[in-house]
Amino acid sequence: MSVSASPKSLMNLRMRFGREERGSVAIIFALALIPMLGLAGMAIDYAVNINARARARASVDATALALARLPSSTSDADLIAKSKDTITASLGGSGIDGLVVATSRMGGDITVTVTGTTPTSLTRLMGFRSLPLRVVGTSTRALTGLEIALVLDNTGSMAGAKLANLKTAATDLVTKLYAKADPTQPGSLKIGVVPFTMTVNVGPGYLGSDWLDMYAESSVHKQTFNAGETERNRFNLFKAMNKTWAGCVEARPMPYDVRDTAPTRAVPDTLYVPYFAPDESDNDSYAVNDYQSDASYFDFSTWGMTNRQRQGITSKYGKFSWKVSATARQAGTNYLYGPNSGCEIQPLTRLSTTQKTVTDAIAAMTVIGDTNIPLGMMWGWHLLSPNGPFRDGAAYNDGKTVKYMVLMTDGQNQSAYSSSDNASFYSGIGFIWQNRIGTISSDMAARGRAIDDRLSALCANAKAAGIRIFTVRVEVFDGTSDVLKACASAPSMFYDVKDSSLLANAFQAIADQITELRLSY
Numbered sequence: 001m002s003v004s005a006s007p008k009s010l011m012n013l014r015m016r017f018g019r020e021e022r023g024s025v026a027i028i029f030a031l032a033l034i035p036m037l038g039l040a041g042m043a044i045d046y047a048v049n050i051n052a053r054a055r056a057r058a059s060v061d062a063t064a065l066a067l068a069r070l071p072s073s074t075s076d077a078d079l080i081a082k083s084k085d086t087i088t089a090s091l092g093g094s095g096i097d098g099l100v101v102a103t104s105r106m107g108g109d110i111t112v113t114v115t116g117t118t119p120t121s122l123t124r125l126m127g128f129r130s131l132p133l134r135v136v137g138t139s140t141r142a143l144t145g146l147e148i149a150l151v152l153d154n155t156g157s158m159a160g161a162k163l164a165n166l167k168t169a170a171t172d173l174v175t176k177l178y179a180k181a182d183p184t185q186p187g188s189l190k191i192g193v194v195p196f197t198m199t200v201n202v203g204p205g206y207l208g209s210d211w212l213d214m215y216a217e218s219s220v221h222k223q224t225f226n227a228g229e230t231e232r233n234r235f236n237l238f239k240a241m242n243k244t245w246a247g248c249v250e251a252r253p254m255p256y257d258v259r260d261t262a263p264t265r266a267v268p269d270t271l272y273v274p275y276f277a278p279d280e281s282d283n284d285s286y287a288v289n290d291y292q293s294d295a296s297y298f299d300f301s302t303w304g305m306t307n308r309q310r311q312g313i314t315s316k317y318g319k320f321s322w323k324v325s326a327t328a329r330q331a332g333t334n335y336l337y338g339p340n341s342g343c344e345i346q347p348l349t350r351l352s353t354t355q356k357t358v359t360d361a362i363a364a365m366t367v368i369g370d371t372n373i374p375l376g377m378m379w380g381w382h383l384l385s386p387n388g389p390f391r392d393g394a395a396y397n398d399g400k401t402v403k404y405m406v407l408m409t410d411g412q413n414q415s416a417y418s419s420s421d422n423a424s425f426y427s428g429i430g431f432i433w434q435n436r437i438g439t440i441s442s443d444m445a446a447r448g449r450a451i452d453d454r455l456s457a458l459c460a461n462a463k464a465a466g467i468r469i470f471t472v473r474v475e476v477f478d479g480t481s482d483v484l485k486a487c488a489s490a491p492s493m494f495y496d497v498k499d500s501s502l503l504a505n506a507f508q509a510i511a512d513q514i515t516e517l518r519l520s521y
Contacts, residue, residue: 045118046131052096052118053133053135055090056116057135059091059114060135062090063137064112064137064138066082070082079110083112087114096116096118096133098115098116099116100115100116101114102114111138115133116133117132117133118133145402146181146514147351147394148191148403149384149403149405149406150173150194150380151376152195152408153196153371153373153376153408153410154196154365154366154369155369155370155411157371158367159367161501162410163366165504166474167362167365169503169504169506170507173510175355177511177514190351190352190353192349193348193349193358194383195345195346196372196373196375198342198370198371198372198375198414199342199369199375200248200375200376200379200428201346202249202348205247206247207245210263210265211271212249212263213271213272213273215229216233218252219268219269220253221234221273223434225312226309226312231315234274234276238276240317242318245275246344247347248343250274250430251372251374251428252269252378253436256270257454258378260381262388263388275339275342275428279292279294280311281310283310284420286421290323292317293321307420307421341426345368349361351384370416371412373413373451374413377405377407377459381467396465397466404467405469406472409476410473410476412476414444416444438450448479456486456487459487469489470488470493470495470513471484472494472506472510
């Protein structure tokens with residue numbers, strides 16, 4: 001006998017199988033959802049861990065740097081305590097559990113380590129109740145020696161508040177740098193100062209030095225005076241006049257004006273020529289510095305001479321009485337008459353380990369004259385150089401010393417025009433017709449560009465030698481800052497200060513950059 005299923009029973013069976021199939025899918029989906037939730041939770045919890053790690057990294061870095069700036073005499077116990085207090089305070093509420101701070105010192109390195117965990121949420125479904133966290137930072141005293149030359153504009157436009165603000169800012173910078181010096185490494189910080197205008201005063205005490213042109217051997221002398229070497233020797237002329245050389249010098253002829261070439265008599269143009277403003281022609285109606293008679297009225301040999309030829313006569317010095325008083329000043333320039341005309345700035349100060357020596361030099365600065373930045377920069381380089389004139393700087397490749405130059409100026413490079421036959425005022429580049437900067441143009445803009453070109457070449461050469469340069473432009477509202485920007489060793493090392501009252505902020509930022517320590521991982 002056969003049994004056949006009714007249509008109704010077949011439908012019931014089909015519905016029962018459908019319910020069982022849906023139940024199986026639900027179970028499978030539920031089982032698959034657990035790892036999916038775990039993976040999603042892991043992504044969330046990992047992001048939380050990454051954020052906590054970033055906060056810990058910032059805290060460790062800042063703490064390691066702060067510890068490294070402490071005096072080297074700070075005890076290990078104090079380092080550990082300061083490190084723990086700082087990091088605990090900064091990471092409060094960061095979500096890091098079991099925070100442990102470890103601090104150790106080895107030589108000049110200070111290592112700070114932070115460990116802990118961050119709690120999990122959905123990742124717990126996969127059996128992970130926390131994620132580990134570990135951050136390590138080591139601060140290293142990157143500098144075992146610092147040599148810094150402050151090249152500071154002392155031109156007439158700096159008079160008044162700008163000079164006062166410069167003195168305050170530079171003094172603060174020096175004070176901060178010496179405060180950060182390691183007392184266990186005497187001599188590790190040396191600072192020098194170069195006040196500059198259209199010349200630089202090295203100081204009259206260097207008379208007789210082997211880097212000065214004591215015997216009129218440089219080609220510069222022949223450009224100015226008519227006579228032979230002995231007669232045109234500027235020191236002899238000072239002596240004949242019973243005058244003392246004030247200590248200023250001219251720039252060296254190109255290319256030595258932008259090179260760290262040691263002065264030597266074997267190459268006379270590498271020597272520094274003493275600054276001597278010639279007595280200008282009696283016959284030049286626009287003469288700027290006419291302080292002596294060129295000749296007696298009956299000296300027919302001078303008749304027919306051009307103004308520059310009369311200017312070049314050497315026999316007149318000391319032979320005739322002065323046409324002006326010793327305290328008389330020129331109209332327009334306000335310079336004293338005489339061979340030291342325009343040389344009234346303070347002498348440079350060589351690299352010194354003594355803070356008071358440097359701050360006293362800054363306090364003594366006065367202002368007068370026009371702007372020749374390359375001449376100031378070149379003497380800043382000389383302070384840092386292991387070569388002549390001074391040979392005070394460490395070797396460029398000693399691997400232990402970092403050299404900085406800080407240039408501050410409030411003006412554009414300038415060789416001012418004069419209506420005299422010289423078409424210019426005497427300065428550290430002589431007269432414009434001597435072609436010491438690559439142009440004899442009467443156009444002041446062209447002269448400025450020519451000096452800018454010398455400055456650009458000098459900056460490139462100094463940086464190639466390993467000198468790091470900061471440049472500061474103060475209250476300059478004409479022209480561009482392109483040359484000074486390019487002169488700086490990095491964009492962050494150029495400062496355009498619109499108000500001299502903010503100069504201290506720029507100098508403090510420079511001090512911070514110089515004393516900054518590097519982090520190694």
